[in-house]
Structure formats: structure tokens, C-alpha cells
Amino acid sequence: GQSLEQPSEVTAVEGAIVQINCTYQTSGFYGLSWYQQHDGGAPTFLSYNALDGLEETGRFSSFLSRSDSYGYLLLQELQMKDSASYFCAVRDGATNKLIFGTGTLLAVQP
Amino acid sequence: DGGITQSPKYLFRKEGQNVTLSCEQNLNHDAMYWYRQDPGQGLRLIYYSQIVNDFQKGDIAEGYSVSREKKESFPLTVTSAQKNPTAFYLCASSTAREDQPQHFGDGTRLSIL
Numbered sequence: 001g002q003s004l005e006q007p008s009e010v011t012a013v014e015g016a017i018v019q020i021n022c023t024y025q026t027s028g029f030y031g032l033s034w035y036q037q038h039d040g041g042a043p044t045f046l047s048y049n050a051l052d053g054l055e056e057t058g059r060f061s062s063f064l065s066r067s068d069s070y071g072y073l074l075l076q077e078l079q080m081k082d083s084a085s086y087f088c089a090v091r092d093g094a095t096n097k098l099i100f101g102t103g104t105l106l107a108v109q110p
Numbered sequence: 111d112g113g114i115t116q117s118p119k120y121l122f123r124k125e126g127q128n129v130t131l132s133c134e135q136n137l138n139h140d141a142m143y144w145y146r147q148d149p150g151q152g153l154r155l156i157y158y159s160q161i162v163n164d165f166q167k168g169d170i171a172e173g174y175s176v177s178r179e180k181k182e183s184f185p186l187t188v189t190s191a192q193k194n195p196t197a198f199y200l201c202a203s204s205t206a207r208e209d210q211p212q213h214f215g216d217g218t219r220l221s222i223l
């Protein structure tokens with residue numbers, strides 16, 4: 001089967017850097033994605049890593065190590081509006097389904 | 111602008127009643143998905159469709175039904191067999207390429223009266 005593990009909650013202060021980890025088990029790997037969801041809203045796509053290494057998009061970066069079945073989302077210069085849930089997801093290559101982790105609730109404090 | 115539209119935003123169901131949640135997309139995506147999200151939980155896949163007139167069960171399909179008669183539309187019916195339907199329902203669509211993200215609608219919040 002396929003499963004992903006993330007910490008349930010992370011707290012950080014404005015201006016800080018926070019890292020949200022994701023470990024996965026999958027029968028066929030087709031990339032690791034990250035989504036952000038504000039309370040009561042729709043998930044929105046943040047990043048996608050198919051190869052090892054770091055992908056940077058503004059204040060957000062995402063890292064992947066396929067040999068370790070591990071990735072993380074790095075958020076820099078935290079702002080209050082970054083308070084949200086963050087989900088990692090892997091795609092099942094046979095069915096094209098996205099398998100989501102249980103999500104990490106990030107609370108940014110003043 | 112292209113996107114996904116879910117309606118209604120809020121829906122109430124009486125005991126023994128079937129209700130249908132609408133999902134329409136104008137992104138020309140082949141694949142569409144329905145997820146259920148409970149408070150403080152992740153997204154669980156109910157049904158998905160990779161092409162018109164074809165759909166597959168996800169992880170929690172019992173008590174739900176779908177149809178995919180048009181590429182743009184993927185309605186979800188919550189039947190009376192679903193004993194605990196109160197949840198946030200999200201519809202999504204994507205292309206077939208694995209590097210392309212899923213685009214989500216704004217969701218429908220279903221409650222029991």
C-alpha cells in the first residue's frame with residue numbers, strides 16, 4: 001500500500017523559518033507534491049519534486065530524497081498568512097490517484 | 111478564467127434522503143476526483159474518473175455514487191446508505207500528466223438535519 005507521514009502540528013513565529021517533513025511508502029514513485037489549505041478553503045498547489053534536490057519558489061522551497069523516501073517543505077520569512085494546513089502527496093502511477101498525507105497544521109505566532 | 115465550481119456551498123440532508131453535490135470544470139481536464147475531509151483530517155478519495163463514461167471507486171466509496179456523462183461534470187450523490195455524511199466535500203480535476211497538479215473547487219459542506 002501507500003502511506004505518508006507528517007507531523008500533525010508545527011508552531012513558529014513571524015519571520016522565522018520552518019521545515020515540514022514528509023516520509024512516504026509507495027509501490028511506484030511519481031513525484032512528491034505539496035498543497036496548502038487555509039481553514040475552510042480549498043487546497044492549493046505549492047510545489048512538485050520528481051527528482052532529488054531542492055526546488056525554490058519564492059519564500060517556499062521543497063526538497064526530495066528518493067533514496068530516503070523523504071521530502072520536506074521549507075517556509076522562510078514566515079508571515080501570519082502562512083498559518084494553514086500543509087499536505088504532502090504522492091501519485092499512484094497505475095491509477096493516477098493522488099495519495100495525501102494527513103496534513104500538518106502550521107500556526108504562525110506574532 | 112478557468113476553474114472548478116462546486117455547488118452548493120452548504121447543504122443539509124434529512125435522514126433517509128439522497129443529495130447530489132455538483133462539480134463543474136472548464137479546464138479541459140480529463141481526470142476528476144471527489145474527496146471527503148473531516149475536521150482536522152486529511153483528504154480521503156471517494157471516487158475518481160480518468161475519462162468520460164468511466165469512473166473508479168476510491169478508498170471510501172460506500173454510500174456514495176457518481177456519474178461522468180460529460181467531460182466538464184462529475185456530480186457526487188450522497189445516498190441514505192452513508193450513515194455519517196457530515197463532512198467537507200472537495201472536487202478536483204487534473205490532466206493525466208503526473209507532474210501537473212490537481213485543481214480544487216471551494217468545497218461543499220454537508221450537514222445532517
